[in-house]
Amino acid sequence: MTIDTDALAGLQIGSRLPDHVQGPITRGTLALFAGASNDHVQLHIDSDYAKEAGMPDVFGHGMLSMAYLAQLITHWVPQERLRTWSVRFTAITPLHATVHCRGEVVDLFEEAGERRARLSIGAETGDGTKTLDGEAVITIS
Amino acid sequence: MIDRSFKGLVSEPRTIDVEKGQLKFFAKATGETNPIYFDEAAAKAAGHPALPAPPTFTFSLALGAPPAKGNVLGDMGVDLRRILHGEQSFTYHHPIYAGDAITLTTTTSDILDKKGGALEFVVQDTRAVNQAGILCTEMRVVTVVRNG
Numbered sequence: 136m137t138i139d140t141d142a143l144a145g146l147q148i149g150s151r152l153p154d155h156v157q158g159p160i161t162r163g164t165l166a167l168f169a170g171a172s173n174d175h176v177q178l179h180i181d182s183d184y185a186k187e188a189g190m191p192d193v194f195g196h197g198m199l200s201m202a203y204l205a206q207l208i209t210h211w212v213p214q215e216r217l218r219t220w221s222v223r224f225t226a227i228t229p230l231h232a233t234v235h236c237r238g239e240v241v242d243l244f245e246e247a248g249e250r251r252a253r254l255s256i257g258a259e260t261g262d263g264t265k266t267l268d269g270e271a272v273i274t275i276s
Numbered sequence: 277m278i279d280r281s282f283k284g285l286v287s288e289p290r291t292i293d294v295e296k297g298q299l300k301f302f303a304k305a306t307g308e309t310n311p312i313y314f315d316e317a318a319a320k321a322a323g324h325p326a327l328p329a330p331p332t333f334t335f336s337l338a339l340g341a342p343p344a345k346g347n348v349l350g351d352m353g354v355d356l357r358r359i360l361h362g363e364q365s366f367t368y369h370h371p372i373y374a375g376d377a378i379t380l381t382t383t384t385s386d387i388l389d390k391k392g393g394a395l396e397f398v399v400q401d402t403r404a405v406n407q408a409g410i411l412c413t414e415m416r417v418v419t420v421v422r423n424g
Contacts, residue, residue, distance in 0.1 A: 157307050164305070171298065171305035173339035176349070176356060188357035197361035198335055202306040205331040210310060213322075214371075217331060221365030221416070269365075 137212050143275040146252055150240040155207040158233035158261075160195045165230075168199045195228030200258050200267050207236040207256065212273055218251065222269030232260040238271070250276035278352050278387055278396055278421065287343030287382040294337070296374040299327045302336065329372040334404050334413040335364070337378055346384045348398050348419045355421070362397060363418035370412045377407040385416075394424030 158164075162182075169180045174196055177184040185193045201222055208217055228234060235258060242253035252275050258267040296316075303314040311318035312328065319327050329337075348354055372378060386399040397418055404413040 167305035171301040172336045202332050219367040223363045224361050
């Protein structure tokens with residue numbers, strides 16, 4: 136399912152990960168994710184509560200999109216190769232949005248006795264709004 | 277405004293079981309198609325002793341075992357209608373598997389405000405250690421509170 140060691144050795148700056156798309160995010164998606172992820176914040180599951188808080192409706196958990204972004208990486212290389220990663224949540228993911236995840240190699244370097252790649256990663260909704268922006272470091276040797 | 281005396285506070289350690297059923301539920305809820313995350317036979321065929329916890333799952337463990345001291349969703353007194361997730365990072369040292377018992381300790385590393393207090397940022401660092409005493413994950417959560 137994931138790429139092999141020879142393909143990893145051939146990575147270059149500018150190499151892109153296969154795009155990964157999830158959604159659209161429904162109320163059902165949010166209800167299931169709230170339960171499965173232990174995130175019971177009402178903003179994501181109760182429309183009345185969200186509106187009372189000044190939001191147009193319930194909206195996607197940041198960590199739901201980050202879970203999708205994790206899949207971008209783990210569908211490409213085994214999870215054990217992921218050393219560290221971080222994201223900033225730059226916009227809310229609205230109800231009914233699709234989440235488009237992308238990644239690109241931006242650096243190749245040696246660290247801790249390993250050959251590693253730094254990836255620029257991010258997610259955006261179908262209308263082009265950037266929702267997550269970050270980077271990840273994987274080992275390639 | 278959040279009481280700045282929370283800055284530097286280290287939570288009590290708390291331990292939570294990594295449940296196989298919850299990992300399968302998490303895989304379903306996130307539309308996971310890679311069977312190593314929900315099919316034990318596939319996980320074992322890929323060399324894992326049990327279902328692996330996916331990369332963001334330490335965050336869910338922390339929500340499942342919140343600290344009594346230094347909980348941004350609890351004793352910090354934040355209005356839960358006004359929170360947003362600002363930033364999130366993970367560093368991995370050792371895998372987490374179904375059947376593990378993970379002990380979490382959370383340090384409130386910083387509390388700061390921007391825009392004259394209209395936004396407050398709570399920076400919390402959590403260490404996740406397994407039943408053998410091995411550090412598995414270090415996680416940083418930045419929570420934003422909209423006061424404006």
